[in-house]
Amino acid sequence: MSDLHVIIAGGGLGGLALAQGLRRAGISAAVYEKDSTAAFRNQGYRIRINSDGITALRAVLTPQAYEVFMATAATPGSRMDTFDHQLNLLHAQELPPVPDLPGGGHLAVNRMTLRQILLSGLDKAVHYGARLTHYDTDRSGSVTAHFADGTSATGDVLIGADGVNSATRRQYLPHTQVVDAGLRLLYGKVPFAGDQARALVPPELLGLWTTVIGPGKRFVGLAPVQYREPMHRATARLASDIELSDDSDYLACVFGTRREQIPCTDEELFAMNGAELKALTLSLVEGWHPGLVEIVSRQDPASIFPVSVRTSVPVATWETTAVTLLGDAIHVMSPAIGVGANTALRDARVLTARLVQAAGGRPLAEALHAYEVEMIGYGFDAVRESAARGHNLVGQDPLPSTEVQASASGDRPHTEPCEPVAGPHPGSGDRRTRKCR
Numbered sequence: 242m243s244d245l246h247v248i249i250a251g252g253g254l255g256g257l258a259l260a261q262g263l264r265r266a267g268i269s270a271a272v273y274e275k276d277s278t279a280a281f282r283n284q285g286y287r288i289r290i291n292s293d294g295i296t297a298l299r300a301v302l303t304p305q306a307y308e309v310f311m312a313t314a315a316t317p318g319s320r321m322d323t324f325d326h327q328l329n330l331l332h333a334q335e336l337p338p339v340p341d342l343p344g345g346g347h348l349a350v351n352r353m354t355l356r357q358i359l360l361s362g363l364d365k366a367v368h369y370g371a372r373l374t375h376y377d378t379d380r381s382g383s384v385t386a387h388f389a390d391g392t393s394a395t396g397d398v399l400i401g402a403d404g405v406n407s408a409t410r411r412q413y414l415p416h417t418q419v420v421d422a423g424l425r426l427l428y429g430k431v432p433f434a435g436d437q438a439r440a441l442v443p444p445e446l447l448g449l450w451t452t453v454i455g456p457g458k459r460f461v462g463l464a465p466v467q468y469r470e471p472m473h474r475a476t477a478r479l480a481s482d483i484e485l486s487d488d489s490d491y492l493a494c495v496f497g498t499r500r501e502q503i504p505c506t507d508e509e510l511f512a513m514n515g516a517e518l519k520a521l522t523l524s525l526v527e528g529w530h531p532g533l534v535e536i537v538s539r540q541d542p543a544s545i546f547p548v549s550v551r552t553s554v555p556v557a558t559w560e561t562t563a564v565t566l567l568g569d570a571i572h573v574m575s576p577a578i579g580v581g582a583n584t585a586l587r588d589a590r591v592l593t594a595r596l597v598q599a600a601g602g603r604p605l606a607e608a609l610h611a612y613e614v615e616m617i618g619y620g621f622d623a624v625r626e627s628a629a630r631g632h633n634l635v636g637q638d639p640l641p642s643t644e645v646q647a648s649a650s651g652d653r654p655h656t657e658p659c660e661p662v663a664g665p666h667p668g669s670g671d672r673r674t675r676k677c678r
Contacts, residue, residue, distance in 0.1 A: 248398065275372035305483075324453045375408065425503050432489065459497070466493065471487065473487065515546075565613060
């Protein structure tokens, strides 16, 4: 066991994947999560796992846990087609397979299932109800994280994996920006178990991800999650110590539009119950293909929740210290290309490898700097690509015209031109004439 001790603020997918990788490498790590339990709130449903995500999970999970991940992942193929609101095909896309990866590198998983796999074996390492408020460092280089309940934890490194509202980022890189992307999404699930339910959905809408674009760039995204065997059977066969909640096949259904096309305020939208959100969605797809409207109408009201899409503004490198960032805490992006979770998992793999080097004698600052340079490159490329595609296809706000030159010392930044590179994939995309409620 290395003497290095890592504090991870945030128990989302990226933070837990990092904890798994460090545990497997024999490096001490503790996760501090603000939620009171692992199932405290709904964090979404189906996630596309691409080659980056699969490669990361294979690297950080134990072989048994990785086998459970593969057994509980759906293999929906690689079609990502786009239709108009009358279900006329606009664009057919087939992603190329990635050799030697399950599902050709194109999988779909249930977020809670993946989270439970990532929590396996970490019972003593994850501390709930621990909301980071601030941190400080001492002359020896140690970092102490302070939590809202008055407790604290000290280690050699603090990893801010605390999401889009990261307290770590606010203190460490105070000039970085997270902006409203102008889109509102309504996530829901359509029960998909049984022949009667499946008969409602034409086969051409059951690819890896299907986008239906309507008037005003409103859209519906559809993606199936179909399990190959029950959860309890998979864990009994592969790893009886991993406990997974039962789940049934479902079709992820996401409605999205520009915020000004939602006929109410954000405050009213986020106060709605599931039945009201379902009625709102149906009103905004009125006149669309009857088959699609029927699919939307079959959503379980209890499953529907709204999301405001936000995005980071890319930053340049900063002075490396014993504090760094991971996942949405540094490069939150719109779900337009469906790689947010995969990018966080990639962060976990890369950072694990760098911390293993530090534990083996490489200077810690040098190892963390190598991680940051690599992560900033691919992470903000994904932010730019997501913003560009979301803007072109569904009207997402473009990224601000300036990017921030970050400074961990808190100095005022300078700006430099930002040119985003040239359909939505929420998974991670009429007029205000009446009230929603």
